[in-house]
Amino acid sequence: MRGVDVTIPHGKFTVITGVSGSGKSSLAFETLFAEGQHRFVSTLAGRSRQMLDALPRGKVDEILGMSPVISVPQKRPAASARSTVATMTEVLDYLRLIYSRFGTVHCPDCHVPIQAQTPEKIVDQISGYPERTKVQLLAPLLRDRKGEHRDLFERMNREGFVRARIDGEVLEISECPPLDKNKQHSIDVVVDRLIIKPDINQRLTDSIEQVLRLSEGACLALIDQKGEVSEQLFHRDLNCPNCNRSFLPLESRSFSWHSPHGACPTCEGTGQFKEKRCPDCQGERLNSVSRHVQVQETCLPDLLKNSITRSINWVEEFASSQQDGKQSVQMSLCDPLKHRLQTLVDLGIGYLSLDRTTDTLAGGEIQRLRLARCLGTQLQGSCFILDEPTAGLHPRDAAQLISILVDLTKTGNTVVCVEHHLDAIRAADHLIEFGPGGGIHGGEILYSGSPAELSKHHATSTARALKGEFEKRLEKRIVSNSNSGSIRLEEVCLHNLKNVSLDLPLGQLITVSGVSGSGKSSLILDALAPLLKEAISKEKSTVHQRGLGKLQIEGTIRKLQVVDQSPPGTSSRSCPATYLGVWEEIRRLLAKTRLSKIRGFSEKRFTFNSAAGTCERCQGLGEIRLRMSLLPQTEVVCSECRGKRFNAQTLAVNYRGQSPFDLLEMTIEEALEFWSEITSISAGLKPLVEIGLGYLKMGQPASTLSGGEAQRVKLAKAMSEEFSEGLFILDEPTSGLHWADVALFIQALRKIQAAGNSIIVVEHHPLMLQAADWHLELGPGAGELGGEIIKNASASSPT
Structure with a gap:
């Protein structure tokens, strides 16, 4: 500016x-x-x-x-197997509270509701052990909590207790060493130690009542039978009437797969164990007890499988139910939860299931989830x-x-x-x-x-x-080119697609549209692209995969190029110069300068991954990442190199008066002019200017590019390779583009098409739809109401 x-x-x-x-x-x-x-x-x-x-x-x-100020960016969140629609919108936070306060535990083994366990029943079970059995009665006071807990030890001392089990080891309270405040600790106070014999019942009853009072209902017994020690947990509220299995009281964290108290121990809450569905939780993420807690006869995993729209009905039924003595708590949870869910429906994504992982969502869906999280707070x-x-x-x-x-x-x-x-x-x-x-x-x-x-x-x-001036200036459609033939896709049943079959012509610019959730990405990116990849790699004209359908190719496709919105390059140091491969040639030229030869610098000295050449503090990133508890991760300019990435010795080298940093600070347009006489560099930069990205800097971090910019960078790289009889699949490439940029982008696509390639674009932009040769539309609605082909014909034919 x-x-x-x-x-x-x-x-x-x-x-x-x-x-x-x-x-x-x-x-x-x-x-x-x-x-x-x-x-x-x-x-x-x-x-x-x-x-x-x-x-x-x-x-x-x-x-x-x-x-x-509240920011709702378009950048995708970091990929996480634990991130779902429910967690991202904070809907799960409300559901966790509902299930912990109103849930009924069902025994995972017997599948019956858990009944209360009276002190008398606990006494009967413990006194039923053989005579001379040694028993220690412990009151669980703390479970996996960080801190030194000095106040708890002082209270135990005042009340006359001598021993406690700390992190699994029984110690004298007076001799207990200070606890590490940064680690989680579990503390049980030893209330009584006794031996089972005929006249023990009264003492046992008094001790158990004291344990239950101290721990708010829990009793832990250490049973020593001939030197073999076992633990048995009793609870006056949670005990199975069939198998006598006892359960800990429910907490909010019992229903979080981010916490070890709620997560399935096999998959640790991810649902993917060794890249397959977890054999224990079957993808439901929670442990066996949490999976069997019911509210309104529905367990949490089953509720999360519902669409957002259906979940509203469940919340309304729960709000109207009578919970003795808990009506105020019930409504304080239901009202904001229903508002959040309704906001998601109003934003047009009510078709999403609450357990859908965020890495499977489109960019527009991600941003609407972020927006719903903000709107759900009802800020003014x-x-x-x-x-x-x-x-x-x-x-x-x-x-x-x-x-x-x-x-x-x-x-x-x-x-x-x-x-x-x-x-x-x-x-x-x-x-x-x-x-x-x-x-x-x-x-x-x-x-x-x-x-x-x-x-x-x-x-x-x-x-x-x-x-409407840009529509009038669109180039005429390409009637035919050297690539002819068609793609036949049959019986696709993936996600919400309903046994879809279709034909698509080769050599055309094809647009795919439809409302969010209608099945566009499922059909093109999840079904067609993998089948094409398999067919091309195995040089087959027909391939078939269960669920994805059957693919038949009539004609020639030599290469598949899927251009999505993920950042170009996988490294945090990736930038346009490195992704396009031009920085390798620039490094060779820098290594040939007089100063580099004197100092013995090779071309490796000028990479961002070289410890010898980069700034020691930021390690070539040019920025430092700050993590604060109340704010998202923030990147700030490195105070050592001031964002220049390289150390002083490396920056002293220059080519035609420009240091490595200066070369990276150039825009693509400036760099194209600067390197105009070196074809190996200028040829890689020219497509970026043609596609409208000349304003980007050579060293701009790939993570800062918008989804549309990321796609165009990857498309520019493909354009520089100049191949024919290929198929390009693009996912919403006009994201972030003004109408003037879209018109320029269409010209670049026409150039690719004229070289004998086919192009499939998942897109809604009116200018792109008008430029298309062939149009495919899915619908009519989203989710269960979508998954059908509404139109599949030449763009010039009537709808």
Whole structure:
């Protein structure tokens, strides 16, 4: 941004738009959100506030009238086998409380409800052991809690207890060493030690009553029979009437697969044991006891298998049920839970099951889950900053989401969206457009005001989009090329797909659309792509896999290129220069300079993975990652190298006056001009400029790229390889693109198609749909209501 001044109205819906790299995110996230985060941390005390100076702060002179800021980014969360829809939306937190307070334990072995165990029954069971059996009666006071627990030991001393079992070892309380406060500890106080004999019942009864009083209902007996010691747990509330098995009282953590108290011990709460479904919990993640607790005759794993829409019915039935003496607690849990679930339905993702893992969700679904988590709190007077919330959405879903964002402003909230969707722009109260280009060609505010006035009096890229000018300038479809034939896919039953069969022509630009959850990704990415990969690798024209269906290829496909939204490169040090392979050639040139030869530097000296060449503190990342308890992980510039990645000796080397850092700081456009005479480098950079990514920096971390940018970088690499008779599959590549960028992107796709390749694009953008040669649409609804083909025909044919 170039010294801009901007006013954002309170309590209104503001859209920030502009071509890629023009400065939208710099204003919304690197300035507004960064300042909001900085101000929040300044209100804290302790270690979090010590990080204040290290937090990134927007380069801004002054921000006035800022409300508390909440960011809803588009970046996918870190992959975790334990992350599900229920955990991400915090719905599971409410369900855990409900099941721990109102749940009925059923014995995993006998499948009967657990009955209360009176002190008399406990006495009868212990006194039934053979005479001369040694028994120690312990009161469980603490289970797996961190701390030194000095107050607990002092209380035991005052009450006259002498011994305690600490982390499994019986010790004299007075001789117990200090506990490590950072480790979890379990403490049981020894109430009595006795030997079973005929006249022991009265003493046993008194001791058991004391144990139950101390531990709030639990009694642990250590039974010593001829030197063999066994443990038996009794509880006055939880005991199986058939097998006499006793159970610990239910806690919230008993229903968390992130906790060892709730997780299945075999798979540790992931549900994938050695890349297969766990043989013990069958993918339900919880241990055997937690899986058999019921509320409303439903156990938690079965409830989580329901869709969000069906779960609302369960909550309503539970709220209307009568719980003796617990009605106030019941309603305090049900009301916010129902609101969260209803918000998810209103956002158009009610078809998702609560146990669906987040790594299987589309980018649009992930962001709506994040948004639902924020909306579920019913905040007022806050500022929500969103990064393209309509990305990847069908027009019907987008309209529903825009309506919710507008409703947010009615409760006094300010909504700021980085967005390109024309319906969102038209619905905005205030519009800010950046431009005129990306990178060094952007950073200026072209317009700030009413969206209606923009289309009337201005000639910016957004104004042209509102007037429909980009549709008029689309290139004509390619009628035919050297690649002909078809793909036949039969009997696909994966996920919600209902025995789908279809034919797709080769050599065409094919678009696949449908409402969220209709089965697009299941059909193209989960079924078609794996079958094509197998057919190409084994050089077969027909392959078949159970569930995925049968694939027949008529024609030639020599290579499959699946271009999704994951970051290019798997390393945290990956950037466009390394991913495209041009940095290898640049390293060779740096190693040939006079100073490198004098100092004995090889090309390895200039890699980010070289301990000899990189900054010792950040190890070549250029940034330090801060972890704070109240904030997400934050990256700050390394104070040692100031973001330059390399150490001083390496930075002293230069090529034509440019150090390694300077070469990485160049935009792709600048680098293309700088390396124009070296074909091995310029040939790899040129496709990035052609595809509209010339504003990216050579060394920009791959993790900072948007989903659309990541796809285009990978597509540019494929373009530089210049092959034909290939098939490209792209997943929502227009994410993050202005209409002007989409028009440029379509030109790049036409170039790939003209070379004799086929292209399948999962997409909803109107410009992309208009440019398509062939269109496939799934629906009519989402989840169980989807999974059918509504249209599969030439794009020019009537719908």
